[in-house]
Amino acid sequence: MQPSHQHPTHPATGTAPEMMATLQGLLDRAVTDGIAPSASCAVVLDGVPLPVLTAGTAVPDTFFDLASVTKLFSTVTALSLVDDGTLELDAPLGGLLPAYGHGEKAVVTLRHLLTHTSGLPSEWRGWERALGEGRTFEREALVADLLGTPLEAAPGTRFAYSCAGFNTVMALAEQATGQTWADLVRNRVLALLDTDGITGTPPLERSAPTEYQPKLGRGLVRGIVHDEAAWSLGGLSGNAGMFATAAGLAVFGEALRTGMPGILSPALAAEMWRSQLPDMLGSHFNPADPGFGQGLGVRINQQPWMGALGTEARGHGGFTGTSLLVDIPRGVTVALLSNRVSPSRDGDDATGLRKAVSDVVYSGATS
Template identity: 25%
Template sequence: MAVEGHVADGFDAVREVFRELVDNGAETGAGLSVWRGGSEVVRLSGGWADSERRRPWTRDTLVQPYSVSKPFASLAALVAVRDGALDLDDPVSDHWRGYGRRGKERTTLRHVLTHQAGQPRFPAAAAALDPLDGAGLRDSLAAAAPEYAPGTSLGEHALTYGHLIDGILRASAGTSLGEVFNDVVRPALGLDAWFGVPDHALHRVADLEHADPGWARRLPSAPWLATPSGVLDAGLSNSSAWRQGVFGGVNLHASASTVAAFLAELTSEDGPVRALLGPRLHEEYLAPQVTGHDEVFGTRLTWTLGFLRDDAKIAKGGVGGSAAWWSIANGHACAYLTRRLDDHSRAAAIAAALGDDLTVAPVS
């Protein structure tokens, strides 16, 4: 399998690690992008974008990176806050009337965006729902009791994150997560990314594949990903219906270059993210919001309004191996997006070649 692209002087070790991942079969299709000082210093494509091994991965290939989607979904919510449709600390029930029951009366948007809303998974009542039944899944969350009192604990809202944001936007602003992202966030930031891939871009989307058939069952997060059934099935994820639907916690489709470029300008005081949100919300977006034991990750960590953060980086990974981060310590941004669903050892090897460590520690 070919590796194509370019690396600037000083980044040869990154190319060698990426080439080895492709050559030894650990990677069957991925894009890697690193930005530093306003330039893309690494842009590499390796392997194939399709299951039949006929379509090489290119710089324009789009792929679903699972939870790397979450910081982009949270931007849609923050745009609604910017526009005055709601406030971060408003009770969700002030807008979403059906939501404020069974212990969720004081849940806020801030609780949702920082994974403290007590709904880290869909309730058992949603088990038989089609994963593309957005209304049914939102209704199941509104009807369910939280697993803990909102604001008292945390655990990544692995699949529910986007549906909670979507429900809040529909109730407060009369719009949806997909509409705000695609019509406002995407053009403002110049992103080659969509929630709901348009017809003209479908041919660019990479097929997902499992490293082995039992991969999903062995995940530590498997209990939080089981309902509704099928979200991790490649047959569903590779369908046009899924790619053109919106499952906001996981199914952004993006290129590696656009994710890395976004992160490279993430903290800039004259960058596009600050221009989109304004100074106050930009600072809120990136600031540490809560530190504690995350029940899904099983470790102590710090959440912002969408990212994980520690003293060295602002980052987000996705189940299956994709990862993206802004290195506070080293001043570069990196996105490694893959179609081969396995662990994060590949992204960790790339990070090590850059002098980064993807292990997430609490903010000191």
Template identity: 40%
Template sequence: MPSLEGHGGGGSRALSAPRLRVDTPERAGLDPEEMRLLVLDVMDLTVGDRPWAAGAVVVAGRGPVIAVQEAAGWAVRYGAYDPERDAGVELAPQDRVPMTVDTPFDLASLTKLFTSVAAVQQIERGTLGIDARVGAYLPDFRGAAAHGLTVRHLLTHTSGLRPELPLYACADDAERLELLRAQTPVAEPGTYVYSDLNMLLLQHLLERLTGRSLDVLVHEGITRPLGMTSTRFGPCPGAAATEDQRRPWAKADRGMLRGEVHDENAWALGGVAGHAGLFSTGRDLAVFCRTLLAGGSYGPARILGPDFVELLLTPPGLGFAVDQPWFMGELAGEGAAGHTGFTGTSLVLDPATDTFVVLLANTVHPVRRTPDSAPRALAGTRLAMGVR
């Protein structure tokens, strides 16, 4: 399957669902040896001259119990990237910033999951039809309207729209908007083509429909009711560093990034975009996973009803990818759902075993490289083995 990394409502009262607590693997019903190996695996990812990531955080659990919550490596290790040596320029030890379990990360394409939940909240309210035509809500988006694209097409990456656009190269917001409005499918609608444009169109649709910006929809409908106080669109000054972003390897000359969105298009759009822009922590994302595993409720808050969580996670998934071994490992196979992000982020939740694993890493620090999801798959496999 192609990469998932990318190039409002809720808050109503329901019967209280258990909140997460930190406890032992045994109390979570997980094998302690497999959880110990999971931690060691993550620590190994951050060591050496060319590690998989400068730093990483892993949070994993079962039911309402967090059984693993560990950090390794550095939130900031490099001051720059040296293209002649193809290596990072390391900061002096006293200038580096250690990774902690509370370090926020640029989520990159994990943002798409929140945009998808915001859309399904509107579907639950009856204000948005899943098979309604995009043109009914955005008639000025001529390409989508002319080709009969639907909300389902956007949520399942089957619109046929191209993977991305050089919005960062446009002169201003008006030119960016016009470019989006004119986009037509490059593949037959119904064909799977993973595309950031799907979530950008969905963002415009939601904002037009509700009269509220996406950041407000996410805050009011998801993060505030769930108490996810560390999840927000940037800037986020204390976040793990990402890339020394310069041409020719990047699409813009911005220098070493920390707390500003890595994705160039999201940056050009002001940091709030349907496909990228959110920052969060491992603990907050564990709450997000637990909420969906509990049918949309966490504590006294409900952001979705169980039927609509099922709609969100039923294959092929709305925004979420379902049963993808290439990043889920052996958790895949019985309805596990999740996503990855280009900066090194990922999450997987498995309703069949009531488990979740969040792996956050700054793999693009100090520079982007060919994505490697083998460590993510291994984390999923460790968790799956811990259940057996």
């Protein structure tokens, strides 16, 4: 059942009904134009949630594959282990991971991984090698292959977005605790949020489909992580594998905006938010590069999709057509979900939709 398009002004926010109508129009047009078969959006202004909007085949309780928005959950999970002394942000990984005990890798730290400054490549393709050799996925062997990934640059000399780095965070946390990554994320983050709208194992009947992948023997992927690396590693992983409804993701966004109360210490929540690259890169940092904006896990001021007024925004986008934007100074949280990779990843990447939604929300927040 589609929500009503009638949105009265909210007394706590002064939100004009025109903003909600405009957002609904953007979602509807994205479906009509073939950007995605379904979309959903949840906005929170100054702590007040507005009605969830949907378009296409989505309803408010539809779960979407978050893709790399998962990295925000991975970051909070890892930082919770820093809070209790299990991990250290600036200790070399070699103390726990022997593959990082020698050569240039010997200086890589958790902070390097969370800020994409480790020197690791963007992707780890061990899953593809395993399939090419006709092998089934054996997680222990795959993790060993992941940890053997060579660096492409010396740590601290470049910023280069790395999914491989976030799967290394997962391996580090599992080694330090002896627990599965799924258990760590569930017990340290999800169980402490007031929502059942976020999970690594969504109900199939409520999951938006993603890509049709017959060459991988997967058919139409639905309710299972789209990202192939995460799929090979068993599902929920460091780089991808989380699913959420728009309202559920907005709950997490509000937790980020208010400092992850009950999950992270105030000091570590503030450190997560702080711009890290000037310190991490030193003389290699180029403040004129618009792509440079990174806290611990969170992307900062990503103008192509955070919007013209999102200069202080933090958040993350996902390959499947998802994003979470959080802005503390302006009191804004925007969870935008779509399945733009269904049935093929070759279409519009939804950046224009994300930016348009951000611009409309900021306009409404300041009106």
